[in-house]
Amino acid sequence: MxxxxxxxxxxxxxxxxxxxxxxxxxxxxxxxxxxxxxxxxxxxxxxxxxxxxxxxxxxxxxxxxxxxxxxxxxxCRVLTPGDDEYPDCLRHIYAPPSALFLRGSLAGLEERPAIAVVGSRHSDEYGLTVASRLSEELAAAGVSIVSGLAMGIDQAAHRAAIKAEGVTIGVLGCGIELDYPKGTRPLRELMTEKGAVLTEYPVGEPARPGNFPMRNRIISGLSRGVLVARADEYSGSLITAGHALSQGRDVFAVPGRIDEALSRGTNKLLLQGAKPVTCAGDILEEYASVPSWGRSVPSQVTPDPVRLRSGSRPRPQRKPAGQRSGLPADPAVCPDPPRRRPVPDYLSRSQADLLGQIGSQPVTAAQLAVQTGRPAGEILSSLSELEIYGLIESHGPLGYTAL
Missing domain, CATH: 1.10.150 (DNA polymerase; domain 1)
Known part of the structure; x- marks a missing residue:
């Protein structure tokens, strides 16, 4: 067999x-x-x-x-963790895909930097323009653009990478033969000429809502960092950002006006420690230059030879969002006992453990950090994911309760 x-x-x-x-x-x-x-x-x-x-x-x-x-x-080809072509970056994430149904090629993925560009399916013109510009600049610098082929920001990122004659990779939440989103077949064909379209779901699998949160872990897993270009506070893009943090990837966000709904998600990420991005250089300066890029970086990028060296570079120590909020340094332990109700299977162990600490009485991120011994930034990321899943509710400075 x-x-x-x-x-x-x-x-x-x-x-x-x-x-x-x-x-x-x-x-x-x-x-x-x-x-x-x-x-x-x-x-x-x-x-x-x-x-x-x-x-x-x-x-x-x-x-x-x-x-x-x-x-x-x-x-299409079927790649499994036992195959040499299976992306090594996915072997080390939580619950790596058992199989990838692939059209196109992932050649060079390990050597070439990859950035995921994600955002709202219902983005405004500003978001589409920014996502396109940044993706085109990154692709022109030799960066692979990864996204989910959804309407809005995702497709804008893919098309911009193609315009720059770069590599782009699309990750689906359904069977690879389905025309979903509808009308994307021509775009997929262009993507497979130099990049790839892939999914972990078998032929015939419909686009079920529960598939997409799981799909997002592959988008972030294939990438060195995730850029959220435009997102409201309940956007699935925040799930991708949460996966990125749990996988040790970088998170970037495009700042937006504080009175716009589509800025709430990105601005929230910035408060939690994501790096603000106004040009491709803000991302490119985070990574070492590698020969396989083969092209010059955009004109606004001024590489620092000290920071842009081969191998890993020291990461700046950003202050966790919980410390900025003025929360007490030594909070009392939450009096509400751990829950005993069933935990959804799609949660990671860390998410499930955190959910077990949240009951009917509000508990803050700082309190949860003390109880679990986990970093505040990691706690905030998991809380955002649990809130998007509809498992907990935020009560502002009072904290979170279980639903």
């Missing part, structure tokens, strides 16, 4: 991007090892219920084989 079939079988066991799939891979190392595990071995993990153990032991690979065969008929 092809190795890809083992991985597709595994993806169907527990769901894509779930906490359980991550824990099982950490324990066994590969999909084939899970497939070959005995009942006793599966019980010893203490991760699976009896029903899930029975499902594993059933070894039903028919659906996985069909997915593999249909992908080949659709003319």
């Amino acid at each position: 092809d190795q890809a079939v083992y991985w597709l079988w595994f993806a169907g066991l527990f769901g894509r991007g779930t906490r359980l799939s991550h824990e099982m891979l950490e324990f066994y190392g590969s999909a084939k090892a899970v497939f070959e595990a005995s009942e006793q071995e599966l019980r010893q993990t203490a991760l699976l219920t009896r029903e899930r153990i029975a499902r594993v032991l059933c070894h039903d690979t028919d659906a996985a084989q069909r997915q593999y065969d249909e992908a080949l008929r659709e003319g």
